[in-house]
Amino acid sequence: MSVVKLEGVWKRYGNVIAVRAVDLQLPQGGLTVFLGPSGCGKTTTLRMIAGLESVSEGRILIGERDVTHLDPKDRNIAMVFQNYALYPHKTVAENLGFGLKIRGVPAAEIAARVANASQLLGLAELLERRPKQLSGGQMQRVALGRALVRDAEVFLLDEPLSNLDAKLRVQMREEVYKLHRRIGKSMIYVTHDQIEAMTLADQIVIMRDGVVQQVGSPLEIFDRPANAYVAGFVGSPEMNLLDMRAAGGALAGASCRLRAPVGGGLLPDAPITVGIRPDHVVVLAESEADSADGWLDVEVCEHLGTTTLMIGGFDGQRLRVLTPRSMVQSGARLPLRLPADRLHLFDAASGARIN
């Protein structure tokens, strides 16, 4: 059963289209991540679900209820804002309890629920402080807590960790994950950070220019990106995308030929974008050089400790190769194989997946 459903939702600002015909079903109790670069419409979509932004066209349902034209207060949602948006003139306890107070919950119950949430988030010591007396991480916790005390149907999180420093972000990411598992509520989480998306999500929705590119579990998206854009966006270091042409059952580059993972489905001479993840490229030993698909002229060699990332020219194009730690230096020339079963083929014009 879906908890949030979007049916043909559009958002226009005058002539600018921010969100285009989005159809989505978000699973009950799941954590869905909207992932995309800034300006892709993910935050706008979230704000439409929250009711902070009007819907130009289409319907939004929460549970079985059409909420398209309801005020935020009538949607039974809770939200965590990117910059926390804590009420500066209220203490932490008042911030946490404000939503309950407005809804006429008895004071004793507010106190109990605030105590409960602050316990869960380690805020018990800070209840009498005001927001400006808190650190960034503490403010973030209060923002989470404010959403948590409300027994909302859906939790919306708008880039909640983007204002924290890198170390704290990793720590809070973990906490959000545990929190979600513990309370078992449906969450929608907006981020441009693919690592956050991959680690937190039950389901990822990738957006670009207001259009949903792909919906799926993190590994589905990683293993079978629906188009060249998703392929390049998800994964770090990012997937190599090489321009080639179909030639019989094979793929032809400037000088190399790769065995294609599809049979006769390719139009002869059709331009094709060939994707392969850097760690799927096989570096051959000198003795196997005969069976190589081509050679990599290593230009940059990044020794990352556990792994080594080599960047260089392959068949006249740029290629990244990720290998276990090695002693290769820039200037080296290595025989490579690009295994057919690891290749992702995309139509060069539309970017759509072929294989």
Next chain:
Amino acid sequence: MGTAWQRRFPHWRGDIATVLLVLLVLFPFFYLIQMSFRPKEDIFGGSITFVPTLEHYEALWQGNFPFSFVNSVITAGSATLFAMVIGVPAAYALSRASFRGARRIGLWILVTRMAPPIAFTIPLFIAYRFLGLHDSRTGLVIVYLTFSLALVIWMMKPFFDAVPRQLEEAAAIDGCGTWMTFLTITLPLTAPGLAATAVICFIQSWNDFFFALILTRTQASTAPVAIVGFIQYVGWEWGRMAAAGTLVMMPVVLFSILVRRYLVRGLAAGSIKG
């Protein structure tokens, strides 16, 4: 010895200059106050030592001055109250407005203050005679209100602009409607601005001499007008003028001290990570 003294007042040259400047600026005020306590015979005396007397204040109390003072309190107070009640929501609306012509409306509101006040007096005088508002507190309140409204709206708008929208959105999610958000979140955050605006508004009406002189006669005459009344054919009653001036000045001084404390507090700090 010299070092300790210098450590305590590292900018002593500036400090002395400041004190001198302050004395210079405040001299008329001090002169007025001391004059109000000086005996009539010695009113322009230069001596610093004199026996203070309350005779001028007593004379004021027995005359018509208390009535004018009350008129001043009522007209300035009411004008401020109404200007705030009407102007503050208007400023909020203009701050959050996304409708067409919002900027133009803001400008038109300011137009009421663009012409010199004297330009309005003759039309106002004639209209008030016709409407029966001449020499009435209501009439005076209406005039003050029209001038204060523009002030309130234009002073409060930047304060509302400074309140982050996210706070209101958070309140909306928490369950507040528009009015509730305004009253529980936005308004408390602009408290320093409200206080400052109210006081400036009050001072403006309180200090008005011009309109009170033209539009009132006896029933609604205010304290500043009453002071001029002490310039009489038989002589100028300097002592009473000084005492009345001191009394008129007091609320303004008190309010200003109050506002100062509010203005220093930055309530909005720390809400949003900058």
